[in-house]
Amino acid sequence: MRIGALSERTGTPRRLLRYYEEQGLIAAERLPNGYRDYHESTVDRVHQIRGLLDAGLPTRMIKQILPCLNRPRAIHFPDATPEMLAALEAERDRLSGRIDCLRHNHEAISEYLGAVRAYR
Secondary structure, X not given: OXXXXXXXXXOOOHHHHHHHHHOOOOOOEEOOOOOEEOOOOHHXXXXXXXXXXXXXXXXXXXXXXXXXXXXXXXXXXXXXXXXHHHXXXXXXXXXXXXXXXXXXXXXXXXXXXXXXXXXX
């Protein structure tokens, strides 16, 4: 798919998609006319990247952990620093807290909906 279609499907501006490609986060084949041609799986990859960026991870760290998000996976980080590992642990813990909060809110909304439906 061309960059315009990828942009529409992911809600990501073309400029950001080009930046992700420059950073080595996504890749595109080049057509004879020079246009980028992205594989269908790039849609999911862009969503993963956006989620990790929203979580506060920098692109250099995202580039290193993206291979871990695919299965089967081969994990090899020759340049993982103690600071990077600590940042990833902190992010994992922060996400766990958010998940717990979302789970609690989900259960509360479900209980509320059940009560309202029972009342009707």
